[in-house]
Amino acid sequence: MLLSNVDHIPGREIVAYLDLVQGSTVRTKHLGRDIAAGFKNMMGGELRGYTELLQDARREATKRMIEAAEALDADAVVNVRYTTSSIAGGAAELFAYGTAVKLA
Amino acid sequence: MSSQSIRDQIKFQFWQGLGWNIGTGLLYFAFIMTGAWLIGSTMERRHLARLGVGEDELRHVTASNCAPDIAAHNVIMVSGSVVVANDLFKSWRARVRSLFGGAIPHYESMVMRARREAILRMKREADTLGSDHVCGVRLHTTSVGVGNQAGGVEVLAYGTAIL
Numbered sequence: 001m002l003l004s005n006v007d008h009i010p011g012r013e014i015v016a017y018l019d020l021v022q023g024s025t026v027r028t029k030h031l032g033r034d035i036a037a038g039f040k041n042m043m044g045g046e047l048r049g050y051t052e053l054l055q056d057a058r059r060e061a062t063k064r065m066i067e068a069a070e071a072l073d074a075d076a077v078v079n080v081r082y083t084t085s086s087i088a089g090g091a092a093e094l095f096a097y098g099t100a101v102k103l104a
Numbered sequence: 105m106s107s108q109s110i111r112d113q114i115k116f117q118f119w120q121g122l123g124w125n126i127g128t129g130l131l132y133f134a135f136i137m138t139g140a141w142l143i144g145s146t147m148e149r150r151h152l153a154r155l156g157v158g159e160d161e162l163r164h165v166t167a168s169n170c171a172p173d174i175a176a177h178n179v180i181m182v183s184g185s186v187v188v189a190n191d192l193f194k195s196w197r198a199r200v201r202s203l204f205g206g207a208i209p210h211y212e213s214m215v216m217r218a219r220r221e222a223i224l225r226m227k228r229e230a231d232t233l234g235s236d237h238v239c240g241v242r243l244h245t246t247s248v249g250v251g252n253q254a255g256g257v258e259v260l261a262y263g264t265a266i267l
Contacts, residue, residue: 005240006170010171044192054185058183
């Protein structure tokens, strides 16, 4: 599955636009990480635990989006966008969406 | 004496037993703030130095946020993200500043650092794949809460690496 976040696949021709596909996941961090990040927050700098957590979640959302595209028998997903929104109580939703297309 | 005032007195004695009067309270505050300021600014300087080195290393990887119509034999989406927090001293100064309004330079520098780091990580991923151009780059900033306070910022940079 080819992914691109511009409206075409450079060097390839799109023959059909299938449908909007999306994948999302809502995650929250566990207490241990939260406490560690709280200490780190006093000193500033990168909160590595959170970076990894959000990356994992984003990978999961992308995977679900790709599964949706595969179900449509698509060759690629173009115009992929990511959004993050914090839902109450330290939970975050990671959302990926794009357009599933057929390539020539 | 009412039960309320007895409770207050017990509470007062408890804190006094711990050495918490206003003077020592201020001393603790000053101690923690100075520590946070020293560690925080050292870490910021180091981060800026690391960013400079990394950006020099990856100068051959370019990025754009438009969609070029160029020939490519493969495309792969790449991304880089980072969560950065300010130290306690700077958060506190920002809180004081927000009473009067105006620019908060410490937060500006934090967000800019995070953005540079995210772009750098994205370019590094493209570089490992053997690409030297990332097109259609999007930048995305979210505020991240630590515990029950909003402390950090997450920056995500993503784009399409041309191979």
